Amino acid sequence: MKSLLKTGLLASSLALTAAGALAGDVTLTMWHNHPEWKDRAQAILDKFEEANPGIKIELEEIAGTNYSARLNTALAAGEAPDLFGLPAGPEIDAAAAAGYLTDLTGALDYSGLTDAGRDAITNGDKNYAAPIMGAYTVGLYYHRNIFEEQGLTPPSTQSEFMEVCATLKERGITPLVVPAQDGIVPSFLYMMMASSVMGAEGYEQLRAGERKFTDPDLVAAAQFLQDIYPCMQDGALSTPYVEGKALAALGQGAMMPGGSADYAGYQEINPAVDLGVVPFPAVEGGTPATVTGMEYVYAINSQSEHPEEAKQFLQWMMGTEAAQMVVDTITLSTTKGVVPSENRVIKEMIEAALSNDVRVFYELPETGAVFSAAQQNVGALFLGEITPEEFAARLQEAVQPSGS
Template identity: 70%
Template sequence: MKHTFKSALLASALAVTAAMPAFAEQVTLSMWHQHPEWKDRTQAILDAFEAEHPNIKIDLEEIAGTNYSARLNTALAAGEAPDLFGLPAGPETLAAAEAGYAMELTGKLDTSSLRDAAADAINQNGSVWGVPILGTYSVGLYYHRNIFEDLGLTPPSSQAEFMEMCATMKEQGVTPLIVPASDGIVPSFMYMMLAASVMGVDGFAELRRGERKFTDPDLLEAAKFLQKIGDCMQPGALSTPYVEGKALAALGQGAMMPGGSADYAGYQEINPNVDLGVVPFPGVGDNAPATVTGLEYIYLVNSDSEHSDEALTFLQWMMSETAQQMVVDTITMTTNKNVVPAENRILTEFVEAARSKDMRVFYELPETGNVWAVAQQNTAALFLGEMTPEDFAAALQDAVVPSAQ
């Protein structure tokens, strides 16, 4: 009797086990990201993915932006790079692809939800090697609303207004502009916005075709204005690294700071009570103020990854409306054309700012990718007076690779 009962139990258990679906193998994907200030917000999005895909875990490592490129280049060369890694859309992505470091994604992902500019930016000679999963950004001019209110001022929109405001603030003991300039990145963004105010989208296309030059008299004024802005920056700006400058800006040590839509999350992490507004960067001369827009790093799949299918699943989910709503509500602007911010005043102000004049960033395009590096290398010399605006503009022009007519 006991034997019969045990046999029945065993048979029942085996039947139940056979009817149950086999558990999918647990896979861990390593992912490198270059925004430590976003860590909690990014992890919340990854947690939502893992909740929907319990067999896939994302092992996120945050690396400060100043160290990211060096570590990634070393890891790629050594065959020790993560499954998923980010690079700027444009020449750097294409170089990684040509070196065999990245898996081609053409036709493997549905990118129909992307905004036109994002879809255009990831198209590398007809191939797709990476996709935007953590947003796009616009760069403009942040200002402390409380400081401006206390001074009875409104944000500047022109070169004359900016320089006059700079003098007024300095007279009252207020630092007009915080710029972390040690690596030349933020000053290069400033120059791009000044150039955008002069040439706009059509002029930028002409420059890429060789029909316009940075040395043209009207564009030369952008370099001259940038040099003058050096007098408005905080003491020691040229030795101020990004992280330190961001803290100074968030804590109100200056009234204004150039920055991107993605920077706001970091400002809030440093100072939860920060009260900022955003406007386009003042225009050169009588030109309208401008912003520049680009993608956050696009994500590539390591060609040596043993889990490429899972990596594709992750990238596809990250482009979904669910993921991109979290991106736009908590971090930065989205590349999904079907998603809008729920309640995010700063991102709404960036959208409004970009309606004045907006231009794509230099480094996403093959004709001007080298210009970005040259600008970074020479802004300090321009501010110090070791390089004239004419020489600065000439150096940038020498880096342009005009497209075929």
């Protein structure tokens, strides 16, 4: 009788579990900062739900310009979602120290990630996040049709860039679209220019205090940044990111700095867009460069009522099925061995990064504040209110060399 009773209870339990799974008994809320990716991201989440019928993901897309402020407010109020993205590096460390994140050390298998992917979410011997939405590389996009029509070749050096700029302006074509309102895209421009001079080895020297932004060759990078301002669209300093991206996608300029993840957004705006991508032209004497970093890495809210299901989601997202969808439809993958199936532009971006690719400044503690310093000062540099030497000095003040 006891055996039959236990069997009956077990069967009832399994039936309830199955019924709950079919009903989607667990819903995880997730905030993502790329509205232009919504359909592509949702397709990946749909595939997860198909493979895990007991878990639903409720995705909310928040524009990048509003994301950080809204998330900080929600975290402070105890109203943040189950899953949310943060920039890799110091912000993850700060959120963990504040008690906002679930400790994932030993809870997830990270062995399938690339070295860069693992490094981005490791703080000492602790893990608090997963790089589920891939990585990005930033280079120079150009409209292939415009360059072909004008008989031009994408530039690879500073002098070639300025010559192309002059030619396009003479022909009534805006050479470069840069949404510069918040200083973010111009700061990426400077990172690529500085990286063309330093390379990865020089960047390590900068972090160690053996190199400085005030070195003459790096001041030359700041000078190049100032010099290209006249190549940008009218009103660049008042152009927000979303508007600039639309201008770029619609061919209102011949070139635009952008990341691998931007291509999906360009296609959403203009499905017929015909782009190529190259490293950003080198400061004279340097090497054309790209910079690479993580898309926001995802953490689990320490107050989530469903941490195990959230871990299940993060683990699935690091697998090859999800990673293949990410690289084919959105951006580069951080899962080993996953490459684009047919995405020519993403393949070109990967090729562009082969010769001289440097990690983005803001992901590492020694240079974490440099990006913000560039944002705050690039407008004054463009307007001639400060010199390239003064710009470089302000960036150097933000460096915290290792061991200092």
